Amino acid sequence: MFSDSPSGSFSGSIDLSLLGWNDSLSLPAGTVPARVARVDRGAAEVIAADGQFQARYSARVRRAAADDPIALPCVGDWVALDRLPEGRYELDAVLPRTSAFVRGGVSRDSRGGLSGDGQGQILAANVDIVFVAEPSMHSTDFADLGRIERLVALAWESGGRPVVIVTKADLFEQGLGDLLADVESAAPGVDVHAVCSMTGEGVDLVRAYLDGSKTAVILGPSGAGKSTLVNALAGETVMDTQQVRAADGRGRHTTVHRELIPLPGGGLIIDTPGIRRVGLYDMSDGVDLVFSDIEELAANCRFGDCSHDGEPGCAVQAALESGELPERRLESWFKLQREAAWMARRSDARLRSEETRKWKIIHKEMRKPGRSRP
Known part of the structure; x- marks a missing residue:
């Protein structure tokens, strides 16, 4: 009990x-x-x-x-x-995992380029639902659609079901419907809900995903209201919370570790520290699922190997020129495709290096005096 x-x-x-x-x-x-x-x-x-x-x-x-x-x-x-x-x-x-949310070991160097060792960090395992929390009110913009796309791609890749939660809905006085439509366009086929943990709006919709003994992880930036939502789901204060800084609109790191929390009536949720930067890791289908609209357009290009960057008969560029496809979304797709390919190359190089190191050790052992040779 x-x-x-x-x-x-x-x-x-x-x-x-x-x-x-x-x-x-x-x-x-x-x-x-x-x-x-x-x-x-x-x-x-x-x-x-x-x-x-x-x-x-x-x-x-x-x-x-x-x-x-x-x-x-x-x-x-x-x-x-x-x-x-x-x-x-x-x-x-x-024990073998049914799902695993893994982020790549990617950082930015002093020139703004990608750097890392191709290894990943596992954030949560055996998760059924991945809640991507994005606050509805920022100091400079209303929602970071690029971050949503990135986290949803990782959620699909993890084996869990992504659900986007637009938090702090009470702070968005006008145009919430338009905001939700923008978020839905950034995450095709994914449920999107507006939630206000303080008033209880949308909390029951979130709780419904955790019927029985399902497990969810909640991801998002500091100040997105993750811990406040966990408290609302639990019906009591199980996680400390802090206010967003008024000076820059950024949240503080309230949660400093990942923790599995049981909820009354069944279900479990994993609260996580705020995520500032998330690198892709071992992507195969995640990016394609997030950008299924662009993938469908690309299928109609004149050339099968179209790079969508100036070739004649490019259906993607045609959609961009007509306004059907936002330029921001195409740029985000290019960026994540490049990063996924870069991580794949880094991972392949690391595996080759580890294989070489293993055989060097074997050969060294075989050369020791007294060792029999095949």
Whole structure:
């Protein structure tokens, strides 16, 4: 059962099916299942059938993470715990994930170019719904459509279902319908809802996505009202909140870690720190789904390898000239396509480097005195 603690912690005997456990998940012999609620350095706060506690990583988990950071346990993971002789638990394995929200290790260098190592960072696992939160009121513009497109692309790629939430709807006095239409055009086929957590507007619509034992993660910039929405869904204060700075309209980092929070009546939500910059990672279909309108136009170009940048018979450029396709959206598509291709090249180069390093180690071992040769 859930405890009455406002921290969202558990006490007593816990029915893991309330957390999404099902018997199709297989465990290594002699271990017990648990779900990761929070991650600390070298350990994780986990929820098992007999309570919520901290479990340190086994040597096997640390070795796997050294080879691939994506293998690190993260919030939402189902894990196998091994009970040690002294009575405490050790996190011995991460069970296969049904979905994973991963952002690329992309940053900007001093010249504004892309830099990074091609590796990713996993933000949440085994998520059914990805709520993309975008505040309806900014100091300079009403919504960052490019950020919405980027986060929705990553949400599709994760295996979860994206839903866009336009928060702080009470601050938008006129034209909310036009704003929602702009957001819908930036995320074709994705549900878009206006929400005001303070008044309760739209909160029930959001809660309806979490029926049963579904898990959601909420993503967006600092000041988007993520923690306020989590509190509204929980019906109590489970996350601290702060006001947006009046000077520049930017939010403060209230949430400093990712945390799995149970909700009354079922469902779980993962609150996350504000995201300033999100790089793409291992994209295959996410960008295509977000820009399905451009993909449909491109299918009508005269040439199959059209780059949509001046070729004759380009249906994409024709739509741009007629006003059917906004220039901002085409530029965003070009940008994400370039970034996805860049990340793919970086990932391929990293894999080749790791393969070369592995064979160098093997050859070095084979050259040691006393080793037999094939």
